[in-house]
Amino acid sequence: MSHEELKSLAEEIRQRIVEVVLKNGGHLASNLGTVELTLALYRVFDPREDAVIWDTGHQTYTHKILTGRDEQFHTIRTFGGLSGFVTRRESPLDWFGTGHAGTSIAAALGFEKAFEFLKEKRHVVVVIGDGALTSGMALEALNQLKNLNSKIKIILNDNGMSISQNVGGLAYHLSRLRTNPIYLKGKKALKKVLEKTEIGFELEEEMRYLRDGLKGLIQGTNFFEALGLKYFGPFDGHDVELLERVLKRVKEYDYPSVVHVVTRKGRGFKAAEEDPTTYHSASPVGKPKRLSYSELLGYTLSKIAESDEKIVAITAAMADGTGLSIFQKNHPERFFDLGITEQSCVTFGAALGLQGMKPVVAIYSTFLQRAFDQIVHDVALQNAPVLFAIDRSGVVGEDGPTHHGLFDINYLLPIPNMKIVSPSSPQEFVNVLYTVLANLDGPVAVRYPKESFEADLNSLFENMREIDLGWKVVREGKDAAVIVTGTLLKEVLRIPLDVTVINALTVKPLDTHVLREVAQNHRLIFTVEEAMKIGGFGSYVAQKLWEMGWKGRVVNIGVNDHFVTHGSRKELLEMLGLDSKGLSKTMLTYIKVRSEEGKA
Numbered sequence: 001m002s003h004e005e006l007k008s009l010a011e012e013i014r015q016r017i018v019e020v021v022l023k024n025g026g027h028l029a030s031n032l033g034t035v036e037l038t039l040a041l042y043r044v045f046d047p048r049e050d051a052v053i054w055d056t057g058h059q060t061y062t063h064k065i066l067t068g069r070d071e072q073f074h075t076i077r078t079f080g081g082l083s084g085f086v087t088r089r090e091s092p093l094d095w096f097g098t099g100h101a102g103t104s105i106a107a108a109l110g111f112e113k114a115f116e117f118l119k120e121k122r123h124v125v126v127v128i129g130d131g132a133l134t135s136g137m138a139l140e141a142l143n144q145l146k147n148l149n150s151k152i153k154i155i156l157n158d159n160g161m162s163i164s165q166n167v168g169g170l171a172y173h174l175s176r177l178r179t180n181p182i183y184l185k186g187k188k189a190l191k192k193v194l195e196k197t198e199i200g201f202e203l204e205e206e207m208r209y210l211r212d213g214l215k216g217l218i219q220g221t222n223f224f225e226a227l228g229l230k231y232f233g234p235f236d237g238h239d240v241e242l243l244e245r246v247l248k249r250v251k252e253y254d255y256p257s258v259v260h261v262v263t264r265k266g267r268g269f270k271a272a273e274e275d276p277t278t279y280h281s282a283s284p285v286g287k288p289k290r291l292s293y294s295e296l297l298g299y300t301l302s303k304i305a306e307s308d309e310k311i312v313a314i315t316a317a318m319a320d321g322t323g324l325s326i327f328q329k330n331h332p333e334r335f336f337d338l339g340i341t342e343q344s345c346v347t348f349g350a351a352l353g354l355q356g357m358k359p360v361v362a363i364y365s366t367f368l369q370r371a372f373d374q375i376v377h378d379v380a381l382q383n384a385p386v387l388f389a390i391d392r393s394g395v396v397g398e399d400g401p402t403h404h405g406l407f408d409i410n411y412l413l414p415i416p417n418m419k420i421v422s423p424s425s426p427q428e429f430v431n432v433l434y435t436v437l438a439n440l441d442g443p444v445a446v447r448y449p450k451e452s453f454e455a456d457l458n459s460l461f462e463n464m465r466e467i468d469l470g471w472k473v474v475r476e477g478k479d480a481a482v483i484v485t486g487t488l489l490k491e492v493l494r495i496p497l498d499v500t501v502i503n504a505l506t507v508k509p510l511d512t513h514v515l516r517e518v519a520q521n522h523r524l525i526f527t528v529e530e531a532m533k534i535g536g537f538g539s540y541v542a543q544k545l546w547e548m549g550w551k552g553r554v555v556n557i558g559v560n561d562h563f564v565t566h567g568s569r570k571e572l573l574e575m576l577g578l579d580s581k582g583l584s585k586t587m588l589t590y591i592k593v594r595s596e597e598g599k600a
Ligand SMILES: Cc1ncc(C[n+]2csc(CCOP(=O)(O)OP(=O)(O)O)c2C)c(N)n1
Pocket: 030, 033, 056, 058, 059, 099, 100, 101, 102, 128, 129, 130, 131, 132, 133, 157, 159, 161, 162, 163, 265, 316, 317, 318, 340, 342, 367, 370
């Protein structure tokens, strides 16, 4: 394929991505940045033979289009359609499934060792973004490459951005490499040579020139070389021909190598180039804008922090997603973005809390999984006052199984000192934050879903007050009792059955007073939660009921023991039987059984 043909193929792919993502939603900016890089990569490495490991996996739409999924591409992120991430369920050319950042280099090392044991001759290539590179996992694995005699090739896709501006010392180092005049001069020089000669271009010499030039200019250490890796670049990541030549040469190297390529997030789509943060994870066009729980967190914390200067907020590279960018605008000196470092965020929060501050660590439920040990060892064991704002708790929708927040109740429940609260409505959410921050004396997790709603902020703040975090009986009925935690309360209240409904605001501790009363008046109790059933809220309630010596039947409703696919949140709740229709059906079945048993 000629250079011109490649260029027009890139353009065609780019247009297709824009068209589909504007309709389905998705990671537009990141994908527009990797079109040429992917084309060059697959002209040099064969993903059927060589293990190509994508970090995070949100930038792989061109990879999908080029690896046999062009026809289904229009279904991406829809229920039953292609995943928005890399998954082995979808293609053998998706070598290593991902959705969380930072796993690629450790996985690549594992593949490389396996190929050595199996005596298979394959190259192992990583594509990792500058944001993902700052995560602990990536840095830990980078540190092992030399030690393990690795030869993996790492393509560092540097666009200067995580979801928002990339932060930290490494980001600064990369920006210095990117913006140095030798690179800019070298880029022009390379271009000239390429224009003049089709063959015989000694790229290695050019690369050496760049490398040595950079070394001198940077005065001191290149981070990658200090770790014993060969560093090449930076190169223009939108120049397919140049990248192809670079990769061909690097492929032959017997060293672990980093090829630093510079790309532009949102490339070719003006709105995304100008605002890559908004277009990082774009909503479908035409979706009405409502207030989300994340934004409500940002507004509420900003408001409370006006009169409480102890409050500080911490994010792991998700300032916008968690709504903390709102807090950042209002209280910039009390906002911390530590990059993709969930573990560090939790430990940083623990220490702040132990010194009398009121840290709010806002992390998506799925990413907080990374920091389990820090929650146990640094926070709970020392009873450090930390408010965990656990966003995207429950099913998130289109991002699918790597991103659903279905395990938080289950991993937090057994931790001593930990309190867990699941508000059922925006007003309750505001009041819970207010109450918890006014009384913060140990770890408290507040979990809320990826949901939006019509809301009047003024009215929410007018009604903001300290509340009792105990359970409330919100409806009386005779056929059964339903104890529900979180925003599924609204689904339960739509059920056309004669049941008592209890809003279980706290998952831990259980409100044993209300539970005892409910147990006295009912022989059938349902628990409802948007979380895994095994080891969840329902099991905890059941355990308490047995300990009380209750003799009735308890039925736990939640997510069964399997991973949940992608689709809209509505479709998934329906599929899981967690919407009012599904809940009603399950409950009716047991109510009938119970009444038959009563007759017998
Ligand atoms: C462990 C973890 N934390 C946070 C995220 C959310 N996240 C997804 S992509 C991203 C930014 C990644 O930046 P980079 O690797 O530079 O990729 P780019 O989008 O810039 O191409 C973040 C923070 C994640 N996927 N995994």
